[in-house]
Amino acid sequence: MKTKNDRIEMLKMLISSNDLGSQEEVLNALAREGFKVTQATLSRDLKQLKVAKAASMNGKYVYVLPNETMYRRVSSPRLASEMMRMPGFLSINFSGNIGVIRTRPGYASSIAYNIDNGHIEDILGTIAGDDTIFIVVKEGVSQQQLVSKLSCVIQGLTL
Structure with a gap:
């Protein structure tokens, strides 16, 4: 069973490694990783993480975590579930x-x-x-x- 902490960690991983511009895109990314959540739950999670929107390099507005400069975007991200298995x-x-x-x-x-x-x-x-x-x-x-x-x-x- 996946816990809220698992979901929050996955959400941080997805936001820091993908250009996600809408809650629908985030919900779909979570679903691909095995997390079925409602839009209301996602909204509360985003608020808890203090997620904001900022312009990406291509001008598209995407979700970012606080202190986004500390999160290094990669050009070919791995699946977030694979990254979660790696030690911190x-x-x-x-x-x-x-x-x-x-x-x-x-x-x-x-x-x-x-x-x-x-x-x-x-x-x-x-x-x-x-x-x-x-x-x-x-x-x-x-x-x-x-x-x-x-x-x-x-x-x-x-x-």
């Missing part, structure tokens, strides 16, 4: 006791939430943007130790 984590790098985790657009806050709720005592805190997470690590903790502990809460984590 991309990379991790360290400088001293600061870690920088790169994610796919829109994934940083949910991954930071998982880190914060993973009760990893070696992490003092996180700050998440759209596709980047900063983590502050306790002094004396090795990168390898931290990556080992983070791998329990981040799918696909490697150093």
Whole structure:
């Protein structure tokens, strides 16, 4: 059974990777991905995501997510259901006791939430943007130790 969170994530993926100019186009794209929703539900979802319309490169008005510059449009998008199966984590790098985790657009806050709720005592805190997470690590903790502990809460984590 597909949940509201699944639908919202799919909607973000569809809007950020396709030029969708009407609710009918969005409803059809959702239906192709297996989500049958009413126009009223879609309207509430778009409002929740703070979706707006903006002119695309070809002059057509399309739906965009907030901070659209963070969402990179691709010329030949994959199916959104295929993209949903890919982990959001991309990379991790360290400088001293600061870690920088790169994610796919829109994934940083949910991954930071998982880190914060993973009760990893070696992490003092996180700050998440759209596709980047900063983590502050306790002094004396090795990168390898931290990556080992983070791998329990981040799918696909490697150093």
